[in-house]
Amino acid sequence: MHRRTEPVNVKTAATPRHTYGELVLNSLLRGRGTAFISADDAETTYEEAAALFGRLRAALRSVGVTHRTGFGMLSANRPDAWLAQWAGVANGARYTPLHPFGSFDDHVFIIDDSEISVLIVDTEDHRERGQQLAAARPGLRVVTLGEAGFGANLLSLAADAEPDLTVDRAVSDTDTAMIIYTGGTTGKPKGVVLPHRSIVANHLLQQADWPWPIEPRFLVSAPMSHATGWFPLGALWHGGTVVMQRRFDITSFVETVKKHRVNMTFAVPSMIYTILDSPATAEADLSSLELIVYGGAPMTVPRLTQGLARFGKVFLQLYGQSEMPNVVTTLLPREHDPARPDRLASCGRPSTGIELRLLNDQDQEVAPGEVGEICVRGPLVMDGYWKRPEETAATLRGGWLRSGDLGMRDQDGFVTLVSRSKDMIITGGFNVYPAEVEAPLLTHPDVVAAAVVGLPDDQWGEAVTAFVVLREGASATPTDLKNLVKERKGGIYAPKAVHFIDAVPLTDLGKPDKKALRSRFGAGVPAASVL
Structure with missing residues (x-):
């Protein structure tokens, strides 16, 4: 295995004053060779990806995706969709992904609540839903990735546009980059407001703490509408290649890893269980995998032990929430010790620069081994809930994000989740x-x-x-x-x-x-x- 042994110096790599679109653009302009491989094995070079990114910026601007406007996307995993979402963000617009498995009613609610004015639709997978949404909201401008018979073809608009490869200095790290919808206790989703500062911090923490392969070949298999959508930038940052499956399928996963010698991926535990249990993987050569990042849910110790026996110490666990995305704590590969089930049951230690406290009902920090609510402070934390000031004030009380998760910390600083005080x-x-x-x-x-x-x-x-x-x-x-x-x-x-x-x-x-x-x-x- 070939891994970087020295962590990236986050102070010299970039600063929180940068915007996420700027980091994407710089990575595309710096890279050489193949940037993306799509599900049908089509390859896109860095030069081609940078040009498409610039053209998509111009095309999106022409349909109204500009500074401080709202746009959304409903798409499977595909390179042009990934570039389009960050092209809009580079224009200064706020981006809201629609859940690819979400209901029509939830999609309509999110479009209305987040004030989306332009919706990008992948018509290979979501043509019918795109048509339904266009009919339900006549004031919504729908643009499509490919010909669809409704809406303007964004890719055709981009083909005729001059690429914009400049950094828009009017866009600030304090501007809203994303509004991500998470379930609410009332049954209606609520929007989590993430400024550029938050998602730039997310990226830099990945660079600071993860043992990235020297030449990453990162497989996007989980929906990029969720946490996975942030991780391709890390591979591009290192000059690697992003390989995309439209969605997770175990047979395709195995063939893709073998064919492209994938050395890195992200998976939720249920995907890992499928990988471990499927006959398709029993005799497959998956030895190229150097780093399997997992999160989104707890993974049982017996199953994690099984994974370590199958793949070795290649697992890296993340803990976070939409309100403090992904990288609040990290359990590194070297810390995945089968002889320490207590360590495997933990979610690791706070990531570089993250302030984490466990507080009791009186807002006092608890002693090691005692249970308290996980509270976080730092650049990763959201600005608040979209148009919900009372919930924002309750969650960001006293300058700390109150996660609602209960945990305890051992003498070495490893945090173990005990339960959720919310019923999620x-x-x-x-x-x-x-x-x-x-x-x-x-x-x-x-x-x-x-x-x-x-x-x-x-x-x-x-x-x-x-x-x-x-x-x-x-x-x-x-x-x-x-x-x-x-x-x-x-x-x-x-x-x-x-x-x-x-x-x-x-x-x-x-x-x-x-x-x-x-x-x-x-x-x-x-x-x-x-x-």
Whole structure:
């Protein structure tokens, strides 16, 4: 294996005054050779990528993606889409990705709430949804990646444009770069406002702490609408190559790693479990993999131990939230010690420059080994929630971001997550709030009450699990209710299991006692009620 042994000096590499679009542009202009390989094996050189980036900036500007305007994208993983999203950000616009598995209602809500004026649609994967959104919001300007029969073809506009390869000095590190939507306790997603300062810090922390391969060949397999979308810049920063799968598929994953000698990727735990369990990987030569970055959900110690036995010490764990993206703590490859299950159960130590404290209910720092709320301060932290001042004030209280996650720290500084004080479920690397699942369930005429929790699951990390009380004489089946949620919210939110119960247990305050549900049903439920 060939890895960089010296960390990057973040003070000389760049400073937080830079903007993210500037870092993308500089990386493209500096690089030589192949920058991208698409899912159909088409190669794009650095020179071609820089020119396309510049043309996309001009094309997006011509359709209104300019300083402090809002634009969005609905796309699978593809190089031109990755370049387009950061081209808009380089123009000073604020970017909001739409979840590729999201429901129509959620997409409409996010478009309205984030004040998106231009939407980029990948018509190979999302033509139908793009047409629906264009029809539902006539004032929305839809542009497409390729010919579609609706909207202007952004790639054609770019082909006719002069490339803009300048740095827009009107764009500041304090400008909003992204609004990322995360589930809310009320059932409606809420926008997390990330300035350039935050996502530049995210990039620099990767450079400071990760043992990057000398010539990265990074495979994008998880949706680039989420955390994965930030990682290609690191590979380009080092002059490497970004290889893209449109979406994760185990057969394609194995063939792509072998064919292109991929040495680095990011995966959520459920993807890693598939890699470990699939017959396609049993005899495959995946020895080129030098670094497997994982996060988005906890990974069980037995499965992580299995991964270490299969691939060696190539794993690097991240912990973060949308509000403090990705790199709050890091568990480095050398710290993945199979002889230390306590270490494998941790999420590592705070990344370079991150201030992290564990605070009790009186805002006092707890002693090592005691449980406290994880609170973070530093350039990584969000500016707040979009148009939600009260929630912003509560979360950023006293200058610290209150994560809602409970953890403890050992004498060596390693942080272990104990639980979430919020009820958020992390399933397959995606965040699901129970209220987002309960709301559609309660619209069914046969449903009297519903409570949703996450239960441990070997494949998904946590399985969305619904406990439902039906009206007398009701005919609804678990399949009916799963399909209802899938239709209203999308497949990620659909319960993996639906259990019919006589009554939802309540706390002394009359609220659903989800702790009781977890402890009562976590080890198993009557088979007749499960689907």
